[in-house]
Amino acid sequence: MTRPRRPAFRGHTTRRTRARTTTAALAVGALLALALSTPSQAEPLATQAAAPTDYCVGQCADILPPGQNGNATFTDLLLFKGFGTRPPHFSDTVKPYERLVWNSQGMTDDGLDPYYDDSSFGVKPGDVASTYSPRPDVTIVRDKSRGIPHITGTTREGTMFGAGYAGAQDRLFVMDVFRHLGRGQLTPFAGGAAANRAFEQEFWRTAPYTEADLQRQFDNADELYGADGLKMQKDIQAWVDGVNYYINTVGIAYPGEYVALGLPTPQPWKVTDVVATAAVVAGIFGTGGGGEMASALALLEAQAKYGVAQGTKVWESFRSQNDPEAPTTVHNGTTFPYGTTSANPAGRAMPDRGSVTPEPEVVDQTGSATTATVAPKSSTGIKPPNKTQSKESLHGIFNGGVFPEGFGPKGMSNALMVSGRYTESGNPVAVYGPQTGYFAPQLLLRQELQGPGVSSRGIAFAGLNFYTLIGHGADYSWSATSAGQDITDTYAVPLCEPDGSTPTKASTYYVFRGQCLPIEKLERHNAWYSSLGSSEPAGSYTLVAQRTKLGIVTHRGTVGGKPVLFTSNRSTYGNEAGSALGFMQLNDPDRIHSAADFKSAASNIGYTFNWFYTDKTDIAYFNSGDNPVRPDGADPNLPTWGYPQYEWQGWNPDTNRATYTPVAQHPQVVNQDYLTSWNNKQAPGFSAADGNFGYNSVYRSQPLDDRIKSVISSGQKFTRGKLVEAMESAATVDLRGDEVLPYLLRVLKSAPITDPAVADAVAKLQAWQAAGSHRKTPNEASKTYDHAEAIRILDAWWPLLVPAEFQGLGPDLYNALVRTQKIDERPSAQGSAFQNGWWGFVQRDLRKVLGDPVKTAQPVTFCGGGSLAACRSVLSDSLLAATRVPATTTYPATADCAAGDQFCADQIVHQPMGGITQDRMAWVNRPTYQQVVEFPARRGDDVSNLALGKTATASSAETGWFNSPPPNAVDGNPTTRWASNWSDPQWLKVDLGSEQSIRRVVLNWEAAYATAYRVEVSRDNVNWQQVFATSNGDGGEDVARFGATPARYVRVTGTQRATSYGYSLYELQVFRQ
Template sequence: MRKRWTGLVTAACLVVTAAPSLSVAAPAARAPQERPAAASGEVTDYCRGQCHDVLPPGENGSATAAQIILNKLTGAKPGHSDDQLGKYADLVDSYAGLTNDKLSTFFNDSSFGVPDGQVESRKQPGGRDDVTITRDKSGIPHIKGTTRSGTEYGAGYAAGQDRLWMMDVFRHIGRGELTSFAGGAEANRQLEQQFYLGGAYKESELKAQVERVRDSGPRGRKAYQDVTAYLQGLNRYIADAKKGLYFPGEYDLTGNADVFTGEGIEPFRPTDLVAIGTVISALFGSGGGKQVAAALVKQAAEHKYGKKQGEQVYQAFRMQNDPEADLTLHDGQRFDYAASPEHPRGVAMPDPGSVSEQQVVYDPTGSAADGGDGGQTAKRADGKGAGTGSVGESARDRSATSDANLRHKPKFAKARGALSGGVLPKDLFARKHGMSNALVVSGKHTDTGNPVAVFGPQTGYFAPQLLMLQEIQGPGLSARGAAFAGLNMYVQLGRGQDYAWSATSANQNMTDTYAVDLCNTDGSPATKDSTAYMFHGACTPMEKLVRKNAWSPSIADGTKAGSYKLVAHRTNYGVVRYRATIDGKPVAYTTLRSTYHHEVDTLLGFQMFNDPAAVTGPKSFQKAASRIGYTFNWFYADARHTAYYNSGLNPTRSPDVDPNLPIRASEKTEWRDWDPKTNTVPNTPYAAHPNDIDQDYYESWNNKIAKGYTVAGFGDGPVYRSNLLNDRIKSLISGGKKVSRASLTRAMEDAAVTDLRGESVLPLLLKVIDTEKVTDPGQKAAVDSLRTWLDDGAKRKETGPGSRSYAHADAIRVMDAWWPLLVEAEFRPGLGAGLYGALTHALQLDETPSTPGDGVAHKGSSFQHGWWSYVHKDLRKALGGKVPGSAPRTFCGAEDLAQCRQTLLSTLEKAAQTPAGKTYPGDDVCKAGDQWCADAIQQRPLGGITHELTNWQNRPTYQQVVQFPAHR
């Protein structure tokens, strides 16, 4: 141990000596003295300089141990680790005057190829002459191959250069092995516990996914060959990095590799990519699975109001198909899917008070600083254990993991501290993800007659970013854009030769919850703890998938050594998530996702996106998108057309089954043509998925897609953040105005700094208050402050660049404090504690930039989930209006407008008196009361390099601005 530590300190001393040059060093994990190689032939680029993109903080996501230590000591960063952060952040202060010729100030030029003057390095990885990686002066790899295998080899090598540590983290999360790899910090433990129930697999099952795609036809065979070549390149980089001692320093700082040899870094296998894909699918591409929470709302509503009115109240708050919802497809198109039938059968409502969460942690030993497990998920909600009997192992078959993964030796505390709190947010899988947006305008409304698109995914802010930028050019491959590291054999969001595409999360229901009757195979009476269930008339044992994790102590945060088993109880209807009783009989609630065992199938759609022969126009793009099993809204633009397609493996259900509530498991309620052995189900027909070509414009911010198409969640009503985009696009095209790339970017950014509550709900709040004159001086001051803020656009924007303080700061502070107070005072008295609690569990009250309630602060994405539509409808009703889709009663003031007004004023007065330190309580990066800092975006460290906070904006992480003037 001393020898390794001495070597690390020696390396650090050498780096500190050379500190001035290292602050702009070449990317840390790229081999020095890369030999030049000639660039391959250029591909025709039909965008002609009118395509741009940006992905903060920077392309380089690697740093050696010495560079990590230097970063902690001096703030110096490896080159290209944050050179896109400034241009991304600066748009906030400059968007008002943005013109087309200024776009390059805030975005990269995403043209194909690298001009000679922009070349930073060229390399032929592995000494191969059939591929060249040319890096431009932003460090972005441009991979060109003369053979397809060489091209994919280069993609794998570039991924290793830029994201090796992060890819390793994700392959361990995908197997439920994060703590054994990255340490027993509470965040790591909670993260892997949350994920394990949603993505538990045997190693053989990961392998089976790969083989199924390989044997699925010509494209499947080609994908398998691509993956094989990609892994060869990635593993060659690992070998080169070990030999050259420039592998990521996080391996040594977590005890996973030797500082002198890199021993402990394992090569990647195809099943590792499946594990990574499983994580990405769980984060961004699945909808549904929350039917138990919905059932508890329905149950509480019926308990409060009786069956008939309770059902009406439940439907009003559920907002399955609210007539006022903002629609992406707004020309009258209708696509019926997953709505609740009028007279459902097989609804599995639990007995009141009987629901408890399935235990996931077993045999825990001391781990947190206080010596306890630190994970409340080790117990069910009622404090009782769930699951008995022997536990079988399904750990992965890998040869060299244990010693390296458990070797957490004392480190230089300041460097180790960057990793001690957990490498990812602890609630990453506990909350919904649907954060991307898209603005696409048809050519009939643009300055040149060519469509304009400003779109991108919001994958969160991390350092390094989950996505990486690349260009890939080779036989059957021609694209530039972003891809999830570890899956970047293809560009997943970006542009081809004469078209561009992007996606937003769609959230339609492709995950159902089933109630299975519990039994015991020995014939004894079943209990809630039973580990067998009835399947097609037979008592069938649940399968137990187990992962053993252990970790050593950390001197950085006081974490003690510990270990536990993660156990998932699996049935043919999916993994058990809850236990309950129905009519006194024990059941288990399982969640069955249509893409479970089928994550890899989606690879073929992305392959087609990158193939210029497969995508030649909007219809062929839609066909490619239909091959993707994840729930996404796909948007397309070329020089002539725009298009939309909703992807997702949508199962067909019996017409009398309600997919929005738990379903009693039986052969009659199963998905149509479902094979339980492989969890294979046919997709609904291609044309049944929402789709469109050349609508006047498309906008999406995870809102409702089309009439009749039910999304999986509450609160999708008249106020949704997509309204911020819709209103601005309408304004741009009104009266024959013509849209440019710059004007559409301005519209996006104006929405990005606007408070949704301020723009959409505050006018109604003031209208109620204005029914009488406000006489109280304190109340009047607060009202006047909010009115002035509203008149100025309800922005959350600095007084000037770098000021770190908001214009209208006090009005914003009051609004942030007021909203939760007014919602509770408006609804809780009428709903009652039980129903109000169930509803707040199903849908959080608020999501400001500083809201810490979902466990993740400084995340940028805001105003997706909240009670804005509920307040909006209720206030309009209180004012005497006719409100489509509203609840059968008024909650604010209980039918008394004067009382409603008093409720608003009393809560406003309380909010005005709430100190900033309580509204913005502070955290590990901000002092209490610092409003700007509380809102600010943090690039959450996944490794040892950290970055400065930047001003808040509600905007995609990766974003394109495109307008093609020509087409093939």
């Protein structure tokens, strides 16, 4: 007889596993690509180490688009450009990530499978793609499902070596981009595209270093952190060795982008490359403050408009330093004062109005460097195949730069966590992750690390994957959002002349602690040339940073008529590498056993992040950052005199280290009812950083809060699926429509609307707002939003509404405030949206007009001068004007989108950081990498398979040539199976030997699986209780979960076969957890 063919492998994407199909490759091209893209590796190993116990027991999942693979050979690039053929694992998580947009409503735990990958420790036997060892003390297993490396070392050094090797396999070119950017040398490496120049210059302003500066950070680690510092140094060196081993053994299969850009083969890695990369991450995602100058200029304009006293109050109302209406992560009544203004800020150094000029950082421009650094709106999507493998198909692939326009220092990411008090299982549930933008390949990579003192699975930035930065351990998980609290201050530093003559703004000496010192000049000469990949004409310039003891010079001006430098000093400047200590501890299972341990580890991270933690019983939050202790008289909002009495407490100018606020003063909480963060205010009293004017009555975290509170107040309980539903629902919300539009409509409807165009617009806006204010199509095939016309109206109205409502500010003050806080951040190709805007200012002003309660002091009501009728007229006139704005103006044409194409204008673009691009995705405001986590157990709990080796019986069993008796299903061997007769119903039963409390049954089906079956339990083998049933079985691995139930016998009864054959199970497993 013919048996059903056993699949070659089953893709273990999450709890339920399905067979995958593959497509035929182009015959000649695929063979050539394989020959050039397979790296030289150590001899493959036949076996792999057993995975350590994972107490998530199948309830940890994650997703990261577009795919794990990020290295393509030159031949791979040609194949893609010629035929649209991407190498394996370049784009296999795009669709699962995107399709959640249309499939989250009513989400259950079982329904998560198509949209998230199982992130359990280890690799299931059928999912092993390759096993190899770059050196004897480390083994790397790649899974078939996603190509993720699972790195296991018998020594710590071997584990780190393997991480470096695997990281280079997956992201070598991206790593090279980072190490060059961290030195201010992006353009010589990736070309002189306008976007590359703009981002290079922006980052140089943030973190200019010499090579000696970078080396010093690494060398000082053991002196600063003792044994842990020495361990960090050894870890990093071993990781560097792994990267270099890959570079030295890869042969000609290195990334094709090097060839396209006319670069030599990858150069050896150094420990200073790690420090330079850390500086990039700290500068983009882990910093805050430094906006005192823009804030001061806005205050000057407010005082010029309204007078000193009234102008200061107006400025304070926009400043939103501690707005009582701002949503906070800590909401249990605890306050955490930080960054508050002294009652008498004697050290405040306000610039003279009109005296301030920015310090130039670019000089000696030649060639294309003399053109403006504005990124072109280039195409980034996949193009139709041109049926050629000519090098010309790669022409100009980096003309748009490797970073998108506007990408730079900002805070992103979100988190939703619910205490076990409000979950069905009684265990906490978390859905969280970093929102780092969308790139091809991604800036992040997934990995598993196992070795002495390290046990983790999750993600890391390319170039920093010696530790897992966000992920989970054996029985705990952690994540982060950018916090952005104030760790950067601006000082007014008097200028001087060494000969004692009168200084001017152009002087090159400054006063520090009574001495007249020369300004240190840091220079980086960059030159670039046209290449196949970047057709930007040749050019060059010199980047210049003026450095003082009190930081980098950003402006010059006068204070009280005296010439000064304005410098910016960040507490983590020169100390970025030290945060590795906290990440090292988070990866160490011997360090982390509780929420208290988590907070202790997170406190060693100097970057400004909000950290979140969950285990079997607890949820916790902790805000990290090297928060300097400021003396009385210093003003955290505005420039402060650079005098000794206003320096940070304990500050050492040689190391830039200082006294930082104690751990207890950082915002934190354990087991609050729920936790949310979307880069919002951390806690009451914790001041918004000087450049952050956005912590007020409207913030994008509110849709998260609203959905969680709605479920809790209804008496329902959360599951992982229900929390994912809440997250994804908020991810398509237009914040303006959700939080501001109701007040706009109230004002407009405060009297009869007589203009037909306005009435029609109001009706459309009202219908959209009532439907939830989502920017979402009805299904995946549609390219037209529901309520598309209402969305178009609001998109056109907002840029007209804000200046009309606030015209009373006058142009000078209005423009100065816009420079501190842009008026809008609607959806765009970058994905992340609605973080910075005037939504709270508009809403609060309208509430004052309407007579609603307003907790925040606002001395002036702007809309219509406070008159409801006049305000209504302002809104009506601006709305009418918006209805007349063509869609082609609201959504201008780009290289990829036709003018007026609303859906395309919103779509997410995976910014190319390599030659293989990705298709656009539907817009969603969601973490780039996201975990879904629920731990039912912890170390010490029994999570063993209770059915293993126990007595199994069945209604029937296949004999003869394909002998498949019942004991095969409980022998722990994934290659043996029980098979029944070819009829319905059939059952398989296991006797656990004694009564146990059980909560989970796992079934691993062969190709002959059940579409309908039930799971029953019994204490006496006579009376049976059904605990699970389904009629939608799809084979692979099924997990049946139910409440804790006492049982000695477990029976699985199949009632409907998926094939004409019998039922066939590789394993029947039973668990307490």
